[in-house]
Amino acid sequence: MGNKVDFITSAFSTDGYPNHQFPEVAFSGRSNVGKSSLINMVLGRKKVARTSSTPGRTRSINFFNIGDRYCLVDLPGYGYAKVPQKIKDSWNELIDHYLHYRKNLKGLVQIIDARHKPSEEDMMMIDWLKATDIEYIIAATKVDKLKNKDFVKQKKKLPELLGVETDKIVYTSAKDRTGRKQVLGFIDSVI
Ligand code: GTP
Ligand code: MG
Numbered sequence: 001m002g003n004k005v006d007f008i009t010s011a012f013s014t015d016g017y018p019n020h021q022f023p024e025v026a027f028s029g030r031s032n033v034g035k036s037s038l039i040n041m042v043l044g045r046k047k048v049a050r051t052s053s054t055p056g057r058t059r060s061i062n063f064f065n066i067g068d069r070y071c072l073v074d075l076p077g078y079g080y081a082k083v084p085q086k087i088k089d090s091w092n093e094l095i096d097h098y099l100h101y102r103k104n105l106k107g108l109v110q111i112i113d114a115r116h117k118p119s120e121e122d123m124m125m126i127d128w129l130k131a132t133d134i135e136y137i138i139a140a141t142k143v144d145k146l147k148n149k150d151f152v153k154q155k156k157k158l159p160e161l162l163g164v165e166t167d168k169i170v171y172t173s174a175k176d177r178t179g180r181k182q183v184l185g186f187i188d189s190v191i
């Protein structure tokens with residue numbers, strides 16, 4: 001992409017957002033689904049957003065300035081069972097607040113695991129997105145882990161399971177960079 005990428009800040013609470021005019025595109029999804037990895041893949045950088053095989057890596061809202069044009073936002077994951085309820089509540093509150101009140105938010109990449117049925121929380125997010133004005137796509141990721149025949153099956157099933165048009169879903173892999181162009185196309189269309 002050739003853009004300059006700069007980490008701006010981490011917000012641990014609702015008063016920690018940066019004060020700027022850039023349009024923001026956020027990445028949301030279950031803990032460990034691959035949000036941070038997808039951001040890195042889309043940017044073509046290895047280590048912009050921190051990733052980990054242990055769920056719960058991203059604990060704050062992380063803002064990245066992309067070429068002084070727009071901002072990508074890495075959200076903490078939801079649904080990670082192993083953190084204490086108090087911490088879960090605080091993450092959820094932070095995510096909720098960001099999604100509801102952030103004026104700069106122009107688009108959302110909602111990520112699900114291409115291999116599995118969407119979780120209850122995934123469906124809550126998606127149903128909420130359908131009811132708001134926020135532009136979104138659903139990135140079904142980790143497709144590199146699917147055998148071709150299962151990939152074909154999932155592609156058939158997912159639109160109905162999610163209740164969305166086929167073209168709302170982008171199939172991605174941070175490993176082999178599947179879907180990079182489509183995610184970039186979405187970002188371009190909303191910023
Ligand atoms: P939290 O910040 O903890 O909520 O996780 P996250 O959603 O940011 O996930 P992260 O990007 O840290 O990735 C979690 C794990 O999944 C890491 O071990 C990644 O290497 C792996 N991973 C992410 N995307 C892919 C993918 O497309 N294919 C494969 N094979 N592994 C992936
Ligand atoms: Mg993360």
